[in-house]
Amino acid sequence: MTNSIAPLPAGTTAPDFTLKASSDKEITLSGLRGQPVILAFYPADWSPTCSDQMALFQQVLPEFERFGAQLLGVSVDSVWCHKAFAADRGLTFPILADFHPHGAVSDLYGTFNAESGMAARSLFVLDKDGVIAWSYLAPPGVNPGADGILAALEALPDS
Template identity: 40%
Template sequence: MSWEGQQAPDFRLQDQDGNEHSLADYRGQKVLLYFYPRDSTPGCTVEAQQFRDRLDELEAHGVQVLGVSRDTVKSHRKFADKESLNFPILADPEHDVLKAYNLLKEKTMFGKPALGVNRESFLIDEQGVIRKHYAKVKPEEHVGEILEDLASADNTLS
């Protein structure tokens, strides 16, 4: 399925502080919705640190960053505290949002099938339409890729 040009599925999830967020809450601004497999794992930590360290650059383009994983609010609180995260990370322990975005996939772990979360992101415009789907995310490079796309989009609008 091609996500680009599609209305982003709405949701209501709690962040690391227990505050509820829905995609509809962010109408009128861009959202970078990024999905990651698990709190405090090496790739997920690098990716979160990249978003933390470059959040000002993303915000300069009018982008609100929201992370999502199937971890609990409690797990997110520990992860956010440990990594000094400065953006909401949303808990989806029931997998509702992961399923809506088709990111829960069967993978092989230790030779056995298991459900895993794909590391993917969606850049959503002010009207809630997906403008860019990042299906192959490299944690170390992802924020730079997003910023390049935002700069290109800004230049085409000028």
């Protein structure tokens, strides 16, 4: 099976979506207009690289907040898996379940790996109008860190 992963590039309007953040809470991207949004797609809860990445993002959260930015993690895991993962790692930002239909939002952003059935590790910074200002696909197994996100937030016209 061929599978090309190509995250939507800068300049594209970010496709709207509604995903569950918990069993009783949904987040709609367009509801966040007016502030920058960071989308962090990652393959799976619990896998070592992802865990480091989310723990790192948790710790850098105050820096993201200085830009008024909302961080959203996204993986194909279910809300229950996310709940246990967030509790275990002390994550306080929403992690969204791209669970049903499986990987649909990841696919919309060009970052679904149809071979593995998971999202590729990729980052998007959206401006306050919901336009992608920066996107990045991390090499397999490499945690991308937060430097690219901070640089992209700094480069937004309002900051």
